[in-house]
Amino acid sequence: MPAKPAHGRVHLGARSLAWLEGFGGLVGLALLLEMAPRAGLVSPHYLPPFSAMIVALFEEMKSAVFWIALGATMRAWAIGFIISVATGTVIGILIGSSNILRMLTRSTIEFLRPIPSVALIPLAVLLFGSQIESTLILVVYASFWQVLIQVLYGVQDVDPVARETALSYGLGPWAQIRYVTWPTTLPYLMTGVRLAAAVSLILAVTSEVAIGSQGLGKEISDTQAGGAVAIMYAYVIVAGIIGVILNLLARALERWVLAWHPSMRLHIVEAGE
Amino acid sequence: MLEVRRLRKVYEDASRTVEAIRDISFSLGQGELVCIVGPSGAGKTTLLKCIAGLLAPSSGSVILEGQTVAGPPPAMAVVFQEYSRSLFPWMTVHDNVALPLKHKKMKVTRREELVRNALSAVDLAGLDTAYPWQLSGGMQQRVAIARAVAYEPHVLLMDEPFAAVDAQTRADLEDLIRLLWHRLRMTVLFVTHDIDESVYLGQRVLVMSHAPAVVMEDVSIDLPDDRTQLETRSMVRFGELRKHIYSQIQRAKQGWRPPGM
């Protein structure tokens, strides 16, 4: 039956409306952050007006200190992230592919996994002080488990029929991994990557705040102690933006891989927002 | 008992307007079992939801026992097609059936009695501590039916409840509905796309046209009241009624509409 077009009303698609509302929310927040200190609701010593934060941000971006700190954080994040993803994937596939290894390592994994990375801080400080190695210890220890656990789920999810078919065709272990294990594990790995990306950032900044390693966290800590409050907030905003960007990138990657695996949606629920 | 008066439902969204239901009127007497059958996408579910008070009609009204329906009335219960999604997976079968009763003021003993009777009426006595996901599809739908029956509704609405089960289970469930209908003397409105099912079950069959939907015909099913899958479906009269409704639906698919609609 022919459908009549709606007259006389501006109809925004649902998605455009969502974007507009979201943007509006952010603008509202900025306005609130601008007005509250000016109106005296909060002391400008603790919370300077939003505009002051932005000005401080642009000023900082002109100085080398900013870029060195940003670079240091990203460097520590990247190295730690890559190490944990690589080792987590390889070890995960190795352990997951062998029943014996899986059984043997299970208790150790369950025992080591909940140990908080921050427990290693004193050790790291003793051994490496505030150098990047300290940060890497924290980052890798925390992120590795995220990747490992997901990869183990993935390898376990491999369809036994597919595995047997591969065996019956005489596919060697490498071919099996490539054609059977890897495609099934990939979506799980993407989830692990997303979680590891977030955790790596958190621990990198933790190290900077707690140990004083070079990076955004250290700048935030120093500027707070030194009373340069607007600059501190500028760095906080940058840290948040980095977090958002990493999250968006990781999700985009995950969605792209997910396009081939619609059944993974429930898994994403369990792994978290 | 139930009257649908000149019901019209129009959907509007960002880009266009769709008239799902143009003009539907019919009535249901107390204790009747009436089926609604029509081509897919004809708006049968929309109609049922309007009657159930889950959707507001664009114009026209639904009148239940003399009162206009403005929201889900307490005298109605609905059984949905997607049985696995209509039961609470975090509750046992017993709790699923008992939940709607908790909000009708009654004593615990009475409530327990209703639950027990409903579960045995659908042949699921003894499964009350099971969880829905432990049961087969047919059994899950029985739980949903038990829940509706325990609620003691005056009108039972069923939205293609057996579309998603296998043929054998469907046959069993159809017989269950007729049994319950006889025993509990309920008024039932049964929506389906399966012509055979509508003829087998109903006293009357309302044939719906394509969207914008209207009632094309109100067919009286003059088959004996005592129906069995084997005998009733092989009756000559069954074949005639079936053929008649089938041809009506074919006409509807080709765009034929009753005059003036």
Next chain:
Amino acid sequence: MSDTGPIRPIRSLTIMLTLPAALVTTWWFISAGSQNFYFPPLQTILQTFLKVWLSPEALQNVIPSINRFFVGYLAAALLGLTVGIPIGASRHVRNLLEPMLEFFRAIPPPVLIPMLILFTGVGDEMKTLVIVFGCIWPVLLNTVAGVRALDEVLAEVVLSYRLSGFARLWYFVLPGASPQIFTGLRQSLSIGIILMVVSEMFAASNGIGFALVQYQRTFAIPEMWAGVIFLGIIGIMLSLIFRAFEAWILGWYHGLRRSQREN
């Protein structure tokens, strides 16, 4: 091989303990005669552990830490739930707030420590508040996601049987969103521990993190190692408590998933 009677659990236990036992034994023997200042013998560490961390004095550090953690975590969970449910239920509120909330959540939690020091100094409030502000986001955002993803058919069932208000919340919304909510609670648990420890490393007067930093600064190495192990055990215990709680609340969900996987 046939598994009869008591053999199966014994074999499972053996398998479970093999690798950990091997690792611990290796550590013990490798470090046994150690002269290295930074890596004392495992024996020394364990002795120190019993003497220092399981003593009544240790409680003066442990109890305030655990206290602050639980108060902060539970407050964050409650707030996250209370705020998350109405946000998740309304499409427009969600659209309005989600970008902002995602931004706040993306701010690495340790950064909150200097920020809160600014507002509340370095006292107890800071340490508890920082846990609240750090832990609320995963709970909040996962609650929003969970409420948003409630099954529409079930929502219609609830509507058709006229369940509203508190009943709808208790029998439908909360249980329906609970798997996703627990994901958020789990993430918040790790964040809470990080914040508990690190906040105490900043000019605190008591706490596990404070003790660790003291030992490290005064080069009381075996005590420090023992503290590392102790913190590890705390982490493991919190994780076990959480999982037990989750298994209790989400028993139905695990059963559901298991039955789906088997089909």
